[in-house]
Amino acid sequence: MGRPEKPVDRSVPACAELADFLRALKAEAGLTYERMATATGGAPSKATLERAASGRSVPAWDTVAAYVSLTMTPTTWLVPWDPMRRARSLWICARRAARAPYYLHKAPDPQMVWGVADFSRALRDQHVWAGCPTPGEMQRMAGPGVLPSSTTRRIIQGHILPVDPAQAIAFLTICHARDLLSWIEAGRRALEKDRPHDVGTYAWVKAHKSMLARQAESDDTALADAPEINVA
Template sequence: MARPEAPVDRTVLARAELADFLRARRATAGMTYRQMSDLMFGMPSKTTFERAASGASVPVLETVEAYVQLTVTKEEEFNGSTDAAMDQARKLWIKARRATRAPYYLHKAPDPALISNRADFSRALRDQHVWAGCPSPGEMSQMSGPGMLPKTTAHRIIAGRTLPVTPTQAIAFLKACYVQAPEALEWLAAAIRVFADSRDHPDWGEAHAHVQEQLAKNRDDPPARLLRAVA
């Protein structure tokens, strides 16, 4: 008979919520950790999957994603809700990372509408990085795509020593901080306010045109905050 699984470590609530989510999925799928690992040819290992659902630490995102992929049920496949399960897993993972890495004073995501100068922009990017669970420069470079955000550049932005020099680089940084498309446009509008008149950064003028184009596509219901941002 298999040894009963140890109770979830509830020292950190957000970590426990992620562990509960993962354990519930495994129970529904009726799989053992050994079976899960075997399906992945040992990578992640049985022990890694067990630790991911222990609540004692925050697993790497790849392990969480593999956990969800392996526990997709026939009902989820039939209902097309697999993406929703993966999205929930990522949100719980980010929340757990934030709970263990973010400073006590950061209670919400930064608001790009409040950015009015370069210092604001730098501080907001750094706060967004923390709000995303402090991904490493290497993780950010990988998430943003080949050549889009070098590790050294990500490190310098996180340290407050530089700012994204092009809209593409700014979007790459935000993508690596899990900022989704609607919010990314607001961030882009904030960056335009900072850089649009700078002769050193001519690409931001083109970015302004892009934002205006997006607004035109949503002319019937334009985002009010975005309209104010680029006015």
């Protein structure tokens, strides 16, 4: 089964938890890093897989995903939770612990946005809270032409805002933001305050009104479908 592994580095608890999870999968599958690397054709390599489960740093998500896929067994499929989803959650927590600024203890609140600078910072904080996916990863997840990596890089550097609400929604969805209506409302509020005469501001106003209308329609449908309660 190969030589014993070095103990997990526990300097950053979230990184250690991810490493423990990966090692447990490997042990359950009865694999060595040599066999895992051979199965991938060396990409990721044996050294990369070992480092992913060391706890010393946060591996790339592609490496974690490959690691989990390689260790899946019939027994793994029977567990009442999705190992890949669990790995993703642990990876996000590890990235957040390793990269989040000292002040970021929870997901940003779009209701605290009042201007363009606030909105830009909230987008950047949400990106960190989601584990800092790379611009390339975000481009692939969003689909062709939606979030070009060059544009995404400038958004997370704080140089620009998303070009329109649709791009903002794609960015926020990938970054696991909750309550997209509040985020679009925040963008509308920020732009109306700081860029009232900008032609792009109208798109945010229109998108916000459209989302409000859809929500109202959804609420009306839910009420119409609700069973009647006889209180007599």
